[in-house]
Amino acid sequence: xxxxxxxxxxIVWVILIPLIGAMxxxxxxxxxxxxxxxxxxxxxxxxFMLYLQLLDHGVIRYALGGWGAPLGIDLYADGLSVLMLLxxxxxxxxxxxxxxxxxxxxxxxxxxxxxxxxxxxxxxxxLFLAGDVFNLYVTLELLGLSAVALVALAGSKxxxxxxxxxxxxxxxxxxxxLLGVVLxxxxxxxxxxxxxxxxxxxxxxxxxxxxxxxxxxxxxxALFPLHFWLPPAHASAxxxxxxxxxxxxxxxxxxxxxxxxxDVFPAVxxxxxxxxxxTLGAAAILWGSIQALRQTRLKLLVAYSTVAQLGxxxxxxxxxxxxxxxxxxxxxxxxxLAKAAMFMAAGNILKYxxxxxxxxxxxxxxxxxxxxxAFCLAGVSLMGLPPSGGFIAKWLLLEAALTHNQWVWAAVMxxxxxxxxxxxxxVVGYAFTKADSPxxxxxxxxxxEWAALGLAAGAIILGLNAHYPLALxxxxxxxxxxxx
Amino acid sequence: MSAWLPLLVLASSLLPxxxxxxxxxxxxxxxxxxxxxxxxxxxxxxGLMVWGVYHGQTYEARLPLLPGLxxxxxxxxxxxxxxxLSSLLWLVTTVYAIGYLENSPYRSRFFGFFSLCVTAxxxxxxxxxxxxxxxxxxxxxLSTYPLIVHRGTDTxxxxxxxxxxxxxxxxxxxxxxxVWLYTxxxxxxxxxxxxxxxxxxxxxxxxxxxxxxxxxxxxxxAAIIPLHGWxxxxxxxxxxxxxxxxxxxxxxxxAFGIVRVVHDVYGVEFASSLGLxxxxxxxxxxxxxYGSVRAVYQDDLKRRLAYSxxxxxxxxxxxxxxxxxxxxxxxxxxxxxQGLMKITLFFCAGNLAETLGVHKISEMDxxxxxxxxxxxxxxxxxxxxxxxxxxxxxxxxxxxGVGALEAGQGWxxxxxxxxxxxxxxxxxxxxxxxxxxxxxxxxxxxxxxxxKETAWALLLPPVITALLSLAVGLLANATFSxxxxxxFIASLEFMP
Numbered sequence: 001x002x003x004x005x006x007x008x009x010x011i012v013w014v015i016l017i018p019l020i021g022a023m024x025x026x027x028x029x030x031x032x033x034x035x036x037x038x039x040x041x042x043x044x045x046x047x048f049m050l051y052l053q054l055l056d057h058g059v060i061r062y063a064l065g066g067w068g069a070p071l072g073i074d075l076y077a078d079g080l081s082v083l084m085l086l087x088x089x090x091x092x093x094x095x096x097x098x099x100x101x102x103x104x105x106x107x108x109x110x111x112x113x114x115x116x117x118x119x120x121x122x123x124x125x126x127l128f129l130a131g132d133v134f135n136l137y138v139t140l141e142l143l144g145l146s147a148v149a150l151v152a153l154a155g156s157k158x159x160x161x162x163x164x165x166x167x168x169x170x171x172x173x174x175x176x177x178l179l180g181v182v183l184x185x186x187x188x189x190x191x192x193x194x195x196x197x198x199x200x201x202x203x204x205x206x207x208x209x210x211x212x213x214x215x216x217x218x219x220x221x222a223l224f225p226l227h228f229w230l231p232p233a234h235a236s237a238x239x240x241x242x243x244x245x246x247x248x249x250x251x252x253x254x255x256x257x258x259x260x261x262x263d264v265f266p267a268v269x270x271x272x273x274x275x276x277x278x279t280l281g282a283a284a285i286l287w288g289s290i291q292a293l294r295q296t297r298l299k300l301l302v303a304y305s306t307v308a309q310l311g312x313x314x315x316x317x318x319x320x321x322x323x324x325x326x327x328x329x330x331x332x333x334x335x336x337l338a339k340a341a342m343f344m345a346a347g348n349i350l351k352y353x354x355x356x357x358x359x360x361x362x363x364x365x366x367x368x369x370x371x372x373x374a375f376c377l378a379g380v381s382l383m384g385l386p387p388s389g390g391f392i393a394k395w396l397l398l399e400a401a402l403t404h405n406q407w408v409w410a411a412v413m414x415x416x417x418x419x420x421x422x423x424x425x426x427v428v429g430y431a432f433t434k435a436d437s438p439x440x441x442x443x444x445x446x447x448x449e450w451a452a453l454g455l456a457a458g459a460i461i462l463g464l465n466a467h468y469p470l471a472l473x474x475x476x477x478x479x480x481x482x483x484x
Numbered sequence: 485m486s487a488w489l490p491l492l493v494l495a496s497s498l499l500p501x502x503x504x505x506x507x508x509x510x511x512x513x514x515x516x517x518x519x520x521x522x523x524x525x526x527x528x529x530x531g532l533m534v535w536g537v538y539h540g541q542t543y544e545a546r547l548p549l550l551p552g553l554x555x556x557x558x559x560x561x562x563x564x565x566x567x568x569l570s571s572l573l574w575l576v577t578t579v580y581a582i583g584y585l586e587n588s589p590y591r592s593r594f595f596g597f598f599s600l601c602v603t604a605x606x607x608x609x610x611x612x613x614x615x616x617x618x619x620x621x622x623x624x625x626l627s628t629y630p631l632i633v634h635r636g637t638d639t640x641x642x643x644x645x646x647x648x649x650x651x652x653x654x655x656x657x658x659x660x661x662x663v664w665l666y667t668x669x670x671x672x673x674x675x676x677x678x679x680x681x682x683x684x685x686x687x688x689x690x691x692x693x694x695x696x697x698x699x700x701x702x703x704x705x706a707a708i709i710p711l712h713g714w715x716x717x718x719x720x721x722x723x724x725x726x727x728x729x730x731x732x733x734x735x736x737x738x739a740f741g742i743v744r745v746v747h748d749v750y751g752v753e754f755a756s757s758l759g760l761x762x763x764x765x766x767x768x769x770x771x772x773x774y775g776s777v778r779a780v781y782q783d784d785l786k787r788r789l790a791y792s793x794x795x796x797x798x799x800x801x802x803x804x805x806x807x808x809x810x811x812x813x814x815x816x817x818x819x820x821x822q823g824l825m826k827i828t829l830f831f832c833a834g835n836l837a838e839t840l841g842v843h844k845i846s847e848m849d850x851x852x853x854x855x856x857x858x859x860x861x862x863x864x865x866x867x868x869x870x871x872x873x874x875x876x877x878x879x880x881x882x883x884x885g886v887g888a889l890e891a892g893q894g895w896x897x898x899x900x901x902x903x904x905x906x907x908x909x910x911x912x913x914x915x916x917x918x919x920x921x922x923x924x925x926x927x928x929x930x931x932x933x934x935x936k937e938t939a940w941a942l943l944l945p946p947v948i949t950a951l952l953s954l955a956v957g958l959l960a961n962a963t964f965s966x967x968x969x970x971x972f973i974a975s976l977e978f979m980p
Contacts, residue, residue, distance in 0.1 A: 363636065366590060369505070380626065385655070386619035392550065395615075398663040410663075414656045421652045425629075429641045432633045466550050 010050040011062045011075045014085060015126045017043045022118035032114035033100055039118055040096040044089040047082075047125075054082050059476040061131065074131030074192060078476025080329065081128040083469060084255055087333050088124050091247045091340045094455040098344050099240045101445030102351075112153050113240070120146040120244065127252050133181050133264065134191040136256055140177065144170035144220075147249050150241045151233050162232040169229040173220040173253075180213035184264075193263045202268050210265050214273070217260070220253035223277070223314060224284035227307045231291075234303040239347020242299065246306045247340035251332050254313055261317075262478060271320070278318020282412040284311030289419030293426065298346045298356035301423055302339070305382060308416060309335045312397065315409055319400045325479045326470055327396030333469060334389025334462050338381035341456035345375035348444045348452060358427055362435035365428070368444065372431055374452035379424035381459040384417045389462030487545045489533050490557040490610050493567065494603055496526040497574070501599025507592045516582055519595055523575040526606075530571045533559050544612060553672070555619065556612035560674075561973045562747070562816070565966065566609035566740055569820050573732045573827055574602045576945045580831055581724035583941025584838060594634055598728075600627035605733045608740060614662050614672040614749065617741065621658070621705075624737055625651045631725045632718050643717040650704050650714040658701025661694045665749070668694075674744055676976045678751025688758060691750075695760045698745050705738025706801060707794045709771045716790045723834025726786060730793045731827035736819060739800040743816065746804050747977050756807040765805035769899045771798035776906035783844050785833045788910060789826070792869065795903060796822045803884050806896065809978040811887025814880050817970040821868070821876035824953040828865035831946035832858050839938040841929025845914055850923025855937040859918050861950035866911040868953050871904050876953040879960050879967060 021039025025032045054060060054077060064073040077085075095117070103113055123142035130136045148170060152163035185191055187205040200206055222230040230250070234242050261269060288308030295301040312331050316324035348371040349364055350356045365372045381390035394413060401409040462469070473479070500522035507515050533543060537559055544558040559567070581598065585591055604627055607620030625648070633644040666672055668687055669679055680691060704711045715735070719726060729735065746755055746764075755761050775795030782788035799822065803815020835858045836842040842851065852859040868875035881900055888896035933939055960967040 365630075366593070366636075369593070373505075376626075383652075385622045385626065386615075387623075391619075394659075395550065395663060398660070399667055402664045403667045410660065414660055417659075418652060418656055421648065425645065425648055428629075429633065429645060432630070432636050433638060433641050434636060464555075465548060467548055470551070 005049065006053065006056065008049070009062060010046050010053055011060055011077055011129055012064070014043065014046040014050055015075075015122055015129065017046055018118045018121040018125065022115045022122060025114040025118060029111040029114075032111060033103070036114035036118065037096055037100065040093055043121060043125075044093055047085040047089040050077060051082050051086060054079065054475060073135060075129045076131035076193070077129055078478055079472040079474060080255075080258070080476070080478040082475075083329065083333065083472050084128040084251070085125060087251075087336050088121065088128070088248055090458060091243070091336050091455065092121055094340055094344070094451045095240050095243055097454075098243070098347075098448050098451040101447040101451070102238065102240050102347070104445060112149070113238075116146050116150050116153070117241075117244065120150065120249075124248055124252055128255060132191040132193055133184060133196065133260075136259070137174065137178050137181055140220075140253070140256065141174050143249060143252055144174060147245060150244070151237045153241065154236060154238050156236065158232065159236040162236045165229050166233040169219060173216040176212045176216035176219070180209040180216070183209040183212070193259065197263045197266065200265060200267050206265070206268055210260075210268060210273075213260055214257065214277075217253050217257035218277075218280070221250050221257065221313075222307060222310055223280050224287055224307065224311060225280070227284065227288070227310075230307055231300055231303040234306060234343075235297070235299040239343055239350065242303070242347070243340040243343040246303070246343060247336040250306070250310060251336060254310070254332065258478070274317040274320065277314045278316075278409070281311040281314025281317070282409065284308060284314070285412055285416040286311075286419070289416055289423065292423040293419060295423075296358055298349060298358055298361075298427060299343070301358065301427065302342050302346050305342075305420065305423060306339055308420065309339065309382065312393070312413070312416070315397060315413070316400070319397065319404075319406060319409060321400045321404065322479055323396050323403070324400035326473060327393045327400060329473060330389060330396060330462075330466065330469065331393035334381050334393055334459050337455045337462065338378040338388075338390065338459040341374050341452045341454075341459065342378040342382070344448065344452035344455070345371045345378065348448050351448070352441060352444050354442065358430055360435040361427070361430040363432065365431040367441070368449070370449040370453050371444070372428075374449070374456040375431075376424075376428060377453070377456035377460050379420075379428070381456075381463070383420045383424060384413075385421075387463035388460050390459070391463050392466045486536075486541060486543050489529060489536070489543050490545045490559060493526060493529050493533065493571075493606055493610070494557070496529055497522050497599045497606065498603045501596050501603065504592055504599060505596040509589070509592060512591070515592065515595060519578045519582065519599070520575075522599065523571070523578045526571045527575055530564075530567055534564055534568065537561075537564060549615065552670070553615055553666075554613070555616050556673075557607070557610040557616065558612040559610060561969065561976060562743065563609050563611075565816065565969055565973065566736070566819065567606055569823050570602065570605045570609060570732045570736075573728075573823060573949070576949060577724055577728050577732070577827070579941055580727070580834070580945040581722075583939050584722065584724050584834060586939075586941075590634070593630065594722075597627050597630045598724075601631065601728065601733055603627075605737060608737045612674055614665065614674070617744065618655075618658060618662055621737060621741065622655050624733060625655060628725075628729065628734055632721045634722060634725070635720065637720070640720045643720045646717050647714045650711065654701045654704030654711065657697045661697030661701060664690070664697070665694050672749075674748035676748060676751075678747075678749055678754050680750055681754040692758055692760060695745070695750065695755065695758070698749075699742060699764060702738045702741035702745065705734050706742060706797050707735055707738070707771075708767055708798060708801065709774050709794075712771070712775070712794045715794060716787050719784075719786045719790055723786075723830060723837065726790075727827045727830035727834070730790070730830060731823040735793060735797050736823060739797050739819060742801050743804050743819075747812075752807050752812070752977055761805045761807045765802055765893070765896070768798040768802035768805055769896065771795065772802065772899055772903045773906070776903050776910070780906060780910045782910075783846055785836070785843060785845055785848070785914075786830075788845065789829050789833060792829075792907070792910065793826055795906075796826065796869065799880060799884060802896065802899075803880075803887065806884075806888055806891050806893055808887045808891030809974045810883055810890050811896075812974040812977065813967070813970045814883030814885075814887050816973055817883065817967055818880040820966040820970075821880045821953065821956065824949050824956065825865045825868040825876055828861050828946050828949040828953060829869075831942070831949065832862040832865070835938050835942050835946065838942060839931055839933070840927035842927060845917070847924070847928060848914060849917050849921035851917075852919040853923060854927070857937060857943055857947060861946040862918070863915055864950040864954055865946075866915060868957070870907040870911055874954075874957045874960075876957045879957055
């Protein structure tokens with residue numbers, strides 16, 4: 001890497017590029033596809049450059065415009081944030097490719113998709129790199145609003161009502177979070193994460209902020225029992241958007257929660273709060289999986305599966321060991337790829353047959369083999385079978401649980417895996433058999449099939465060598481401030 | 485070369501399989517070429533590996549997976565035994581499957597998964613540690629599912645679902661046991677005489693529970709009672725799949741896993757000092773008798789063979805659990821012998837169904853006159869199962885019996901006698917009906933092959949495997965016989 005490239009402020013570009021791309025797409029909607037694809041590639045490139053920079057320099061802190069904290073805006077990148085950026089870039093690439101095929105057809109609204117999606121990407125990247133809690137709020141709002149607009153894009157009645165509900169939930173969450181920020185600022189006079197981490201001590205304002213912010217993130221990450229808004233929103237959106245929501249948006253709020261937990265509140269978090277979060281996570285795994293099993297519509301099934309999989313992310317709060325956090329983050333990665341692939345596959349099936357009733361899938365396995373392969377590979381990762389990223393994650397989580405003889409958690413994970421197998425194979429089984437009512441078949445563009453397969457293959461490849469992603473987590477040691 | 489060879493052995497079925505998925509249905513020649521070429525190349529590579537090991541080479545390939553854990557392949561004596569068996573039988577089964585599925589739909593998908601299935605089996609054979617084993621074991625589950633559901637009927641879908649419920653629950657137990665074992669032992673490598681004897685006595689209780697978890701995980705595929713329910717139902721699959729499932733891939737992977745756990749994870753001595761082997765031996769004995777009894781009452785030929793499999797596979801488990809060197813030889817050798825004999829029987833059953841539409845034993849009167857070669861092969865296989873000398877099954881039973889006496893477990897003799905009598909009770913009536921009864925006036929659904937009893941591709945495989953099962957019995961004392969190899973494997977475990 002030449003010196004020039006090495007010293008560029010990639011940390012800024014990785015937020016600016018999608019923002020600029022979004023504006024360009026907005027101004028030239030007819031060129032949206034081309035501009036969107038170019039932006040996708042450049043954003044991916046900048047994320048990769050930032051990754052290289054991180055490997056060279058370690059943790060990066062960048063003061064925008066030269067004003068450092070507490071006055072100016074600080075950007076901050078450690079291993080975890082860069083991992084999130086790379087994950088977003090990978091899923092983003094898949095979604096953009098998919099979008100090119102998806103919005104080619106009649107009846108879909110391409111003009112809205114590209115600017116909103118790139119705006120959302122800017123919000124995501126900004127969130128992963130924000131160095132203070134107020135900027136986290138700004139990016140969270142940006143993310144939430146663009147997500148709501150994307151859900152509404154389908155224009156159908158269900159989509160609009162789901163979008164409305166999503167909007168209210170999203171605003172409620174943001175509001176709670178903002179109140180927390182206000183409390184913190186009032187008590188400590190700063191919003192910088194690092195400074196707050198050093199100042200925070202146990203007093204009522206801190207506990208108020210902790211409660212508000214954690215609740216907000218639970219709501220936004222759809223943790224059971226606050227998941228009610230997720231299935232309709234994720235299921236009624238157009239397929240590429242469902243993929244984005246399930247793979248990335250809910251992960252962003254979870255990431256925010258991690259930042260708060262480890263960097264802002266380490267002084268006041270207790271084992272008991274962790275236990276509550278973990279228990280809710282376990283309930284989410286069981287409840288989400290059972291609901292998924294009961295669904296008769298494919299996209300709803302996939303959406304409930306997200307509820308279940310998000311539950312796993314909260315188990316490490318109760319498992320209390322670094323291995324568990326590695327497992328949690330790994331699950332986040334592999335679920336992002338697998339679930340995006342699965343929603344895309346579901347979208348293909350919906351496009352192809354005009355419906356997504358599981359019992360009437362009518363030999364999809366024979367007629368859309370690439371899509372079905374994508375669905376199955378993604379399913380393997382969700383079930384946690386080897387070789388897949390989901391397996392590595394489950395292995396780490398189980399190892400953490402068994403090392404400390406925490407049997408209940410291990411049992412929940414094993415049962416969750418079996419239930420996941422149940423709902424995945426329910427779909428696969430009907431994909432092999434003939435349905436009573438024959439399909440009308442509409443062609444599915446090849447880019448859509450291959451985008452799904454590519455992401456699903458990514459989830460499998462994550463299972464082959466976990467060293468690199470896990471080594472990244474050592475940069476900046478995001479889980480160093482772990483409670484005992 | 486020493487790292488590449490195990491990978492090439494895997495790739496020789498994986499790559500053709502992946503290519504086959506993308507072939508069009510009409511590209512029959514390309515598909516046949518890829519299938520046969522893959523199978524022949526694999527057999528050649530395995531031969532090379534055996535030759536290398538004989539000359540003191542070691543083969544291993546490693547890929548880091550997690551801190552402290554690797555995906556690792558190696559070729560020790562036990563691995564070679566299984567790998568030779570599966571690559572040999574794969575070649576034969578491929579020829580058979582090509583003949584069997586001629587002109588049926590979705591062949592590309594079928595042969596793609598067929599190749600994946602063999603890849604997984606070979607991976608199971610070559611695994612150097614439990615996590616690699618687990619990986620290929622689950623891959624095997626997943627790649628056999630589409631083979632069972634292949635016909636696309638509702639019965640097939642339901643049978644496949646039952647299969648999945650059993651095997652995935654088994655897999656989950658296996659995963660739990662494996663992780664737990666790892667947290668205690670910090671390693672999962674297969675080592676003769678085990679990796680656990682150094683562990684503190686306070687963990688012995690946990691180790692016993694882990695043993696149960698692992699055996700339950702493997703026992704599902706090995707169809708030990710009460711975990712056998714999926715096997716008779718999986719008979720809806722096409723005949724080559726049944727042959728593969730019963731003789732090489734699925735049930736064998738389970739039995740092989742049990743051998744690995746007892747020999748190379750726990751170690752026979754340590755496992756028996758924990759008191760774990762006696763219950764296992766009793767369970768295996770019960771399975772042997774139960775399977776045989778159920779087989780007697782089946783009229784459907786494939787179902788009878790399926791119950792016979794349940795019974796016969798447990799010989800392997802029994803031999804392993806008796807905890808003596810000679811019985812261990814009997815168990816290990818039965819991996820090979822049961823494979824050869826059972827695949828013959830399933831090929832023959834497939835031939836009867838495909839050529840004459842005969843599925844039931846009650847329809848088999850006089851069938852020996854219509855299909856003499858097929859029934860001759862069937863007869864050899866059946867006599868082998870009963871344990872008539874000098875066929876393969878006799879050697880297995882002999883070593884099991886002698887081994888049991890040597891280990892002071894005389895009761896096993898009664899199990900062997902009882903099982904052999906039952907074997908005779910369910911095989912001899914078939915043979916009698918086939919050779920000595922008058923044929924019915926017309927067969928249920930006859931296809932005529934000009935001048936032959938059936939197509940070459942269907943006839944040659946069972947004849948070859950039947951002759952092999954005769955040969956491994958007759959030539960048991962030759963230097964390169966499977967028996968001598970099993971003796972060598974057992975010596976690694978039992979010799980100081």
